[in-house]
Amino acid sequence: MTDLRRARRGVMYSILQNWRLYVMLLLPVAFYIIFCYKPMIGVGIAFTKYNPVKGMWASRWVGFDNFKFVMKMPDFPVALGNTLLLNFMGLIAGFPVPIILAIMLNEVRSIKVKKLSQTLLYLPHFLSWVIIGGMVLQIFAPTTGVVNATLLKWGWIDQNVPFLTEGWPWRITYTLVGVWQSMGWGTILYLSAITGINMELFEAAKIDGANKLQQIWHVTLPGIRSTIVVLLILNVGQMMNISFDRPYIMGNTRVQNYCDVLSTFVYRAGITNSKFDRATAIGLFQSVVGLIMVGTANFVTKRLGEDGIW
Amino acid sequence: MKKTLSLIMALVMLLSMISIPAFAEEEGWITLRVEAYDRSIAGFNVEDCWQLKYAQEHFGNPNKIKLQFVAVPRWTEGDVLTTQLGGGTAPDICMTYNGGLVNEYITYEGLWKLDDLLDQYGPNIKAFLGDELLKFGQQDQDGDGVKEQWFLPARRLDVSNVGNFIRKDWLDKLEMEEPTDIASFTEYLRAAKAANLGGERTIPMQFDLYESDPLYNVVRFIDAFIDFNQVTAEDWYAYSGLHEMLPGSKEGYRWLNTLFHEGLLYENFDINDDQATDSALMNGYFGFFSMQPDQPWRTDKNYQKEMEKAVEGAWWTSVNCFKNESLGKHLHDVYAANGLSVILPKTKDSKEEVAIAAIKYIDWMCQPENMFALQNGVEGINYLAVTADGIPTQVQSADAVPDEHKMHAGDICFIANGLYYGSDEKNAAAKALAFDEKYQPELVASVADAYTDAWTQVSFSIPIQASTDYGAMVKSKQGEFLSKVVTCDPAEFDAIYDAAIQDTLNTGASEIIEEQRAAYQAGEFRGTFPGAAE
Numbered sequence: 056m057t058d059l060r061r062a063r064r065g066v067m068y069s070i071l072q073n074w075r076l077y078v079m080l081l082l083p084v085a086f087y088i089i090f091c092y093k094p095m096i097g098v099g100i101a102f103t104k105y106n107p108v109k110g111m112w113a114s115r116w117v118g119f120d121n122f123k124f125v126m127k128m129p130d131f132p133v134a135l136g137n138t139l140l141l142n143f144m145g146l147i148a149g150f151p152v153p154i155i156l157a158i159m160l161n162e163v164r165s166i167k168v169k170k171l172s173q174t175l176l177y178l179p180h181f182l183s184w185v186i187i188g189g190m191v192l193q194i195f196a197p198t199t200g201v202v203n204a205t206l207l208k209w210g211w212i213d214q215n216v217p218f219l220t221e222g223w224p225w226r227i228t229y230t231l232v233g234v235w236q237s238m239g240w241g242t243i244l245y246l247s248a249i250t251g252i253n254m255e256l257f258e259a260a261k262i263d264g265a266n267k268l269q270q271i272w273h274v275t276l277p278g279i280r281s282t283i284v285v286l287l288i289l290n291v292g293q294m295m296n297i298s299f300d301r302p303y304i305m306g307n308t309r310v311q312n313y314c315d316v317l318s319t320f321v322y323r324a325g326i327t328n329s330k331f332d333r334a335t336a337i338g339l340f341q342s343v344v345g346l347i348m349v350g351t352a353n354f355v356t357k358r359l360g361e362d363g364i365w
Numbered sequence: 366m367k368k369t370l371s372l373i374m375a376l377v378m379l380l381s382m383i384s385i386p387a388f389a390e391e392e393g394w395i396t397l398r399v400e401a402y403d404r405s406i407a408g409f410n411v412e413d414c415w416q417l418k419y420a421q422e423h424f425g426n427p428n429k430i431k432l433q434f435v436a437v438p439r440w441t442e443g444d445v446l447t448t449q450l451g452g453g454t455a456p457d458i459c460m461t462y463n464g465g466l467v468n469e470y471i472t473y474e475g476l477w478k479l480d481d482l483l484d485q486y487g488p489n490i491k492a493f494l495g496d497e498l499l500k501f502g503q504q505d506q507d508g509d510g511v512k513e514q515w516f517l518p519a520r521r522l523d524v525s526n527v528g529n530f531i532r533k534d535w536l537d538k539l540e541m542e543e544p545t546d547i548a549s550f551t552e553y554l555r556a557a558k559a560a561n562l563g564g565e566r567t568i569p570m571q572f573d574l575y576e577s578d579p580l581y582n583v584v585r586f587i588d589a590f591i592d593f594n595q596v597t598a599e600d601w602y603a604y605s606g607l608h609e610m611l612p613g614s615k616e617g618y619r620w621l622n623t624l625f626h627e628g629l630l631y632e633n634f635d636i637n638d639d640q641a642t643d644s645a646l647m648n649g650y651f652g653f654f655s656m657q658p659d660q661p662w663r664t665d666k667n668y669q670k671e672m673e674k675a676v677e678g679a680w681w682t683s684v685n686c687f688k689n690e691s692l693g694k695h696l697h698d699v700y701a702a703n704g705l706s707v708i709l710p711k712t713k714d715s716k717e718e719v720a721i722a723a724i725k726y727i728d729w730m731c732q733p734e735n736m737f738a739l740q741n742g743v744e745g746i747n748y749l750a751v752t753a754d755g756i757p758t759q760v761q762s763a764d765a766v767p768d769e770h771k772m773h774a775g776d777i778c779f780i781a782n783g784l785y786y787g788s789d790e791k792n793a794a795a796k797a798l799a800f801d802e803k804y805q806p807e808l809v810a811s812v813a814d815a816y817t818d819a820w821t822q823v824s825f826s827i828p829i830q831a832s833t834d835y836g837a838m839v840k841s842k843q844g845e846f847l848s849k850v851v852t853c854d855p856a857e858f859d860a861i862y863d864a865a866i867q868d869t870l871n872t873g874a875s876e877i878i879e880e881q882r883a884a885y886q887a888g889e890f891r892g893t894f895p896g897a898a899e
Contacts (some may be wrong), residue, residue: 107451308579308845329450
């Protein structure tokens with residue numbers, strides 16, 4: 056028996072040995088093939104003059120025409136810049152918050168208080184942006200919004216604070232509302248990572264005379280460092296992607312130049328007029344840039360001595 | 366291994382059994398899926414309504430056609446249809462106000478060509494719509510110089526579009542006459558604000574910025590500023606949809622800018638908040654608003670009635686004050702004769718018998734007695750009496766009709782836009798009868814105002830490709846434009862105005878203007894030019 060045959064038999068053998076595990080794997084693999092890999096064929100749409108009635112294969116091949124058309128539009132660079140800026144602000148303001156929150160929650164002694172505050176923190180994650188958008192209007196609108204109305208009445212300000220009506224204030228409102236919405240949910244991974252830290256390390260630190268802050272700094276944080284790094288890389292990879300509902304709902308015409316992002320741009324330039332080829336072209340562009348960013352972030356972290364994601 | 370295989374097989378079988386009933390069809394019957402707008406009227410189930418049952422009984426059963434209504438939210442119909450057509454899941458009969466979308470699918474060859482079908486199965490459709498109107502749905506797709514019929518334009522029975530409303534009770538309190546031009550209207554706004562007639566939150570003038578067409582509302586006021594001495598017919602058509610670029614418009618926007626800084630406008634007009642607008646309207650904060658001619662008195666949302674509840678004696682009345690000085694006319698635009706575009710989507714799986722059934726259904730709908738039933742419902746339930754001319758009166762408002770008889774005339778009987786009773790006079794008379802008696806005189810006056818110095822909206826009989834490519838981008842720029850020029854510092858107005866116009870041009874407006882100009886020169890245009898010598 057040659058080595059090759061033995062090896063082949065070895066693979067079959069291990070599959071047969073663990074067939075239950077492989078059967079369990081079938082569903083997720085099918086999910087990825089059907090919903091993630093098969094649709095990838097559709098990126099071809101970006102290179103055709105797509106006719107949805109005839110399908111991609113019957114549509115005319117036009118090379119990079121769709122990319123050129125879209126990128127020449129004056130709104131494209133604006134939308135691209137806003138996407139990067141809003142995501143960057145979100146990352147700077149939003150990334151550390153769940154870590155700090157998770158550490159704080161971890162130090163809460165009373166189980167009841169801990170559970171209650173966790174639940175309250177998760178809550179906004181389950182609210183649709185349509186609802187949050189309505190709340191934001193109620194709270195921050197000029198003159199009629201609760202904040203402005205109150206401050207005006209008390210005489211603390213004599214002009215509206217332009218939370219929603221000027222560029223930078225809008226960007227900050229957008230970012231902070233996003234942090235509020237997602238911070239609770241973001242703690243889940245960190246909390247489970249903290250739970251995974253060996254308790255003996257804390258005990259050892261205590262015996263060495265470390266106080267609470269020193270324990271956090273020297274035990275907790277290093278313990279969840281790899282989790283932080285992985286999440287950071289994944290977040291950087293998302294820099295080009297921005298959801299549609301959040302900027303669309305929180306934005307308004309007066310800050311159009313600040314709230315127009317790639318997703319809302321795609322909606323106008325591609326979806327509303329059935330130009331699916333152009334919409335696909337922008338989507339593909341985003342994905343390629345996202346891939347490059349993840350790759351770069353991964354490379355850099357590996358150079359810094361961390362594990363990275365592959 | 367065998368066990369797993371058999372398990373998988375069993376699962377597969379189970380799954381396929383679940384989907385079998387969907388394919389089962391009774392012998393010889395076909396299913397016809399018809400799009401139906403859903404306006405979320407409480408208690409009205411579009412997919413299982415009285416009109417469906419009536420049509421099934423009188424049309425479906427005799428023809429072995431199973432009718433099925435597919436609900437689509439009214440205000441997002443264009444987006445939903447875009448998705449459905451793109452995915453090949455659109456109903457067999459669809460209708461939309463999105464002409465660009467229809468044009469796209471004509472070029473994609475995604476619609477049934479209707480010429481032969483109409484000749485064979487649609488005599489009543491042809492009679493009801495007439496040759497002139499049918500032309501709206503014709504386009505030369507194969508390039509042989511002859512236009513083919515690609516969609517059915519619904520017949521619009523009442524083309525009035527503009528309703529401008531002012532507070533009668535405020536005028537009385539101010540002891541002012543109804544304004545007749547911009548100057549006296551401005552005076553009214555200032556006086557109303559000075560006297561705080563709507564309380565602390567008085568907003569003398571309200572208008573909306575609809576994202577899908579941001580200038581839709583203000584163009585009605587701004588057109589009064591256009592200097593028609595400087596506008597040629599060619600420019601009028603070339604700049605259709607872009608009136609802010611016509612001579613004189615700038616002064617109109619400067620007027621709005623002045624009003625804004627005097628605190629006479631709705632401050633949050635560009636921060637999309639429909640609910641706040643609605644509640645302000647019903648609470649009587651506004652001194653002026655502008656929508657459809659029948660808007661304040663509609664049976665499904667009666668602003669007048671609600672406002673009276675909040676403020677005693679509050680009263681909306683139509684006002685005719687946007688006088689164009691260069692023409693000496695109070696211009697009002699009216700719709701073209703076509704309403705919705707009715708299409709029969711065609712995919713590679715579409716069967717001709719379904720298209721035939723669709724045309725038969727619309728043909729049945731076009732027969733007067735069927736149309737009457739679909740539009741009016743049942744005597745004694747939807748309306749209580751009939752005039753000598755056969756027009757229903759004492760029409761019940763939606764909340765007074767039991768759920769199983771709730772209906773929507775226009776959405777289900779889509780081929781007619783407005784109630785049809787056989788002649789223009791009867792239709793006009795019937796229009797008022799559908800409203801609360803107390804408000805009928807106001808409605809009649811408002812419709813009459815809407816037809817004063819009327820000009821028909823411009824459209825083109827060939828597709829404007831630049832509109833499809835850049836339309837949405839240009840609209841969004843127009844929104845920005847409106848927001849900027851109304852709210853900006855008056856000292857910077859000129860610079861900001863010019864820059865915003867340039868921005869719109871760069872975004873694709875110049876391509877649109879060029880193509881519309883070419884269409885005008887080729888004679889492929891519809892609508893009227895108000896500056897034309899009479």
